[in-house]
Amino acid sequence: MTAKKTLAGLGLCMSAFTMAAGQATDYPFHQPVSLQYAMPDELKGSELKKVITDYNDNVHVLTDKGFYRTSGNALVRDVRFRPLAEKIPLDVTAQEGSGHLYYLYADKWLTNGYAGIPYMDLPVKGRYNQLAVAADGSVLLAGPGAAALARGGKLVNCAPPPEQVEQLQVNNGRFFALTTKGIYSLAGEKFVPLQAVRQPQAMAFRNGEVIIGTHNGYYAVNSQTGDTSLRLQQRVPVPDISALLVRNGRVWAGTPQGAFAEDSAGLYRYFASRRWLNEDKVKSMATDGEGNVYLLTSTGLNRISFPEHTLAEKAAYFQRKIRERHIRYGFIANLHLSRPGDAATSQMTDTDNDGLWSAFYLGSQAFRYGVTKEPKAKRYAWEAFEAFERILSINQLKGFPSRTFERKGYKNSDPERWRDSPDPEWEWKGHTSSDEFVAYIWIAAVLHEMVAETPEEKQRVADFIDKIMTHIIDNKYYLVDIDGKPTLWGRWNPEYINWYPETIGDRKLGSTTIIAGLQLGYALTGKKKYKDEATRLMNKHGYLKNILIDYRKITYTPGYKHMGIDMGTGGWNHSDDEMAFLTYWVLYRYAFTDQLKQQYGGAIRNHWEIERPEKNAVWDLIALGTTGDFDAAATLWWMRTFPMDLVTWQIKNSHRKDLTFLPANFRGQTTERLIPLDEQPVHRHNANAFNLDGGRGGSSELAGDEFLLPYWMARFLKVLK
Template identity: 40%
Template sequence: MKRAPWTIVLLFILQVCLQSCTPNQSATSSTQPVHADVAFQQDYSIKYNVTQEGVALKKVVSDRNGVISIFSSAGLLKPYAGSFLYPGTLVADRTYRPIADKKITALNLYQHQFVYADDKALLSNAWAGELYTLYNIPTVSLLKGGKDKAFLLSDGHELEYVKDGKSVWKGKQSETILDIDYSTTADTFWLLTANGVSVFSVNDLSVKPFFSGKDLTSFALTESGKTLVVGTHDGYQSIDAATAQTKGEKQTKLPATDITTVKEIGGALWFGTTQGAFKVRTDGKFDYYASKRWLPGDDVIDIAEGPEASILILTDKGLAQIVFKSMTLHEKANYFQRQVRARHVRHGFNATMAYMTDGSLATGSLEDSDNDGLWTTMYLGAEVFRYVVTKEDDALQNITEATEAMERLYTVNELKGFPSRSFERRGYKYDDKAWQRARHPEWDWKATTSSDEAIGHIFAFGVMAELLTDQPSLQKRAVTLIDSLMQHIVDNDMYMVDWDGKPTVWGRWNPEYVNKRPWGVGDRKINSANIIAMLQTAYYFTKKEVYKDKAVELMTKHGYFKNLMYPMAKIGKAAADADDWSKMLSESWNHSDDEMYFVGYWGLYRYALNDTLKTQYKDAIIDHWQMERPEKEAAWNIFTALTGTSDFDLKEAVWYLQEYPLDLIHWKVANSHRKDIEPIEPNFREQTTTEVLPPDELPINRHNANRFELDGGDGGASEYSAGDIWLLPYWMGRYLNVISAPTETKAGK
């Protein structure tokens, strides 16, 4: 039979230079860019829930001392006992008993001090309590201070201007006054109604119309009084405060358009809406704060500047304090390390905290997973990279504990070289048919192990065997595990064979299965790439010829080299005449396969049988990475860096690492309603928008999910571990020297 040209070339490559390459011990190219780990602004939320039913929250302010006060239908409230991930509550403010006993009807700041209105007077505890002015309108609901402790008061219709302890002017508006603002430059008060803006002049004590509109909801004077920003039920409009001329088009391409409040804080515009809050960035895009990751409720009532440059967002369900902390990636890694060790270690596995009620960490329990091995190997790899970089004993202990868990996957069952998916104490999982009895009376183990588990195992064990040069015992244990798994696969004709003597559904690398998939169906390429990576790794560390021979056989005789080199751009849906299984496998892009590919690329490239193959593999890896670039996935970018290429989107990888939220609770998140994102037509890759959103605005997901998934979450029923999601790309980047150690500098924006 005549061989195809690519087969002849491959045979030549293998026969001429069939010797293993020596993997590099750090970054593979001196020309690669390096991110200097300077401090950035990490945001997180401290939430305070209102516990009384029927309480309407109305306004929030913070004084010069950092004291926060909330005005509500139940009087004055204050936040109590909240911290990150552990919500506090809003409680009655009894700080000043005489104030608490009064019938407070309005609250605002003046010269960074609290000013109140009760049922008869304007008053304050500042300035030695000397501010006390009686007023004559029925009930003050709005108050705003001007020059020299002069104030404009309103009950929504009547207006009263008071100064020096007495009433100076009274008037009445036909429309309901929604809000009052003040211009220091012009010494004028601005009045908002649903249909326009008017100006009260202190000089001639008159109200004059300024701007007419429709469905106005909120406003703020910005840019030192030069611009009036008016919110509506459908976006916002900027208006020249001198000429009343609109400035540009009305802004409706926003994260949410039903504006409830507008504030300028620190030179930035903040908007509250019925679907969360957002800030306008200097590049014209938005930072969107919505869902319980950030807010107790999404219906925003008020926004204010908080203590230490934080932002206070008052909602119908409580208060959120958005805190901005100067932090390096290394400091973030230390925080996430504590998160993993405190809440996500189950028998040494890297696990999910599940069964939570509304995000309460006190209610959660550690959950077994079909992918206990995979999630753990990704964390295990991260800890190996960390140990190599830092030589910290803590990292070594974590490696040891994770290795013990991984080893037990192989020993808890009686199948030689077969890794269980998981194990658990008896009686908790045996109702699932995938669970089997262990010999030990206390334990059950889960069968049906899949290829994503296997490739994760080989990745981590290879990293251990290569890099733990000062830990020979752990190296040996890793090589033993590699050999055990791969011998099982080779002995069983390239299948993983389960307790029932049958191949598992997804543990199949036999050519009869792999090549049954049509060209363009992803499983043909992924299974070929993974098994060659696994066999190369096994040969590199065991030097057993059977693994090299099998890799060569699969690549030459069965076309696995051609399979794995097949261009990613040609992966798509199976043809109409394909078998049903192939059609099912190719309904859309498999993002779980992306995870398997890139984890496998470590062994495919690093332990290539020779340098010529290594060059070919590099081309395949970069070809895949080109398809993944829109997702800005840190893991895929950093894995690509192992090839030595100078272009692997380091900036986007750092963006991912910096923007990933500290809160990894799987809150329900929605973005599909947003008008500031540009949707695209449904497609095979499931990319939903032209540009991916920041990680802190998306549902929490592992690397096997679609980064373009706009909506998702389980309502706070689980918290994911940072071990695989964040620590793996970070510590790999540190090991490959494309992310530096932390440097001392001021935080950027």
């Protein structure tokens, strides 16, 4: 991988896809990923001073306890040169041009490069604590109130800057000093002011300019004249800049709240939280010839790299990850991590919506089989379906689907909702909701379309949906639990549905989901009762009219309380978006008539247009697979920026100064533009993509089916090669 290619990846290769005849080619692209190096116990409580890379791309860290280097994924004491192994340098730097390391000790400076010839004893021990080395071998030394230039075997004292020197650097053979009050350059044997700066904190060089980091942003001046060449950049994620690095013409900045970097679109990528760094306070940065960026904090070393992969390779990564540790009895499983972020401590647990989350994975395998005809994809789809079949057979009720099940004594979520199974080894979870119902009709539809090939397989799917729909019809359009009462959300009865005003989404959504289920039941079983019931609900009870309610009417409507819950408050419901779009696939593709299909298409388009700012790839692809509406750029951007790390780290973006914030609004859109998914808190499709902050402290990990479903849908719908 070349450095040029890698740094193009910082902008996430916005041109990594080309569209031809409506189909995108899956060219390789670069996506940032993080590695946090394991730290040796002896460095606990020590001062980590700076990170340095040499011409071999070896990575080193200077500490107050000695000199360290990376070895694999760990930081270890550098004992390779026995004469230096026990010595503690005051400073280490890489020579401009050659990349050889030069070491400064209290009584000497030296290098192991050039056969170890460059070397000098210092006349006064401890006078200097910093050094910089030019390409011609000149060595500039600085310390409190002192500076000297070593050249040609001689040490010449220089007039130091009047303020304390914080950094020494060399650029194009010229030495520069960052002090507490500005930037100086060395002219002959004297430092001369280049730019007075209020509270400067860092400097770096780009072409013929000095980039200067302050508490309030960064700017640039001409390195010869000191004239301003770039105005103060304050509209950055965090203006308090503690370290600077320039890589292929783009600025990287370390801050007390993470790091950020310019991207190819003129925006900034923000790297903060445990997803990217062991802690957010960045002290020092370095880069290597491969384009990897190393960020040193007070307590650890981190690497951000830009590996090249295709979306197909990304999908294969998540597929493997899921098969390794996320399959629980066929369900997709959320992981609990007893040590934050440590997959080795993971345990699979049940959740409130095992069926819904598993529907995304089953769907991904159904579309995968539709594309590839791989036997494994078919096997995985049926394996997931076995879990769905068992939610019916594990309980005592006829046609009632359990939320989930577990061996007795090991339940995790909502313990009050669990019931004993007739099988004494198992328990099942009741209180099943409309979320789960949507999962049932979705998986039945995609299995029927793409996976079920024999009459027996098709009958198996039909029997599943028939049992559930029969239960709902026989119980007056309710899911009735073991206590004989309707569940909290499993309700489609006209009295319930039409109790809501048009401004509350439940009226529209409930009508949509049950009509889709009845249409599907008719298509899969041929039973006339399903068509008759759907027709009755649409014509007599207004369910078709409800489906066609304009989504722009949905708004804050307090005062409508259902079982103590005010249904008209709380803002836009993004879980409803998830249920609606999964249902649209079924509603549209199983419509009784072309006229209905046309009407449904208008409703889908109305919803999709509202959702477009969220750039959700699944919503885009379902719109494409129904109405033909599609935002190709948004879908590809979503898949490219979907994070590789799905641990629920605590993420914060609400403090960023590079974002344009919107006034509080019903939809909860906090910012003008959506930030990349790998900068957002980890979330499923039912969350607000504009939530800037969130997380669970790294205590859990999502599986990756959230990515697999849109990837394989894109392949199935032939928008991605």
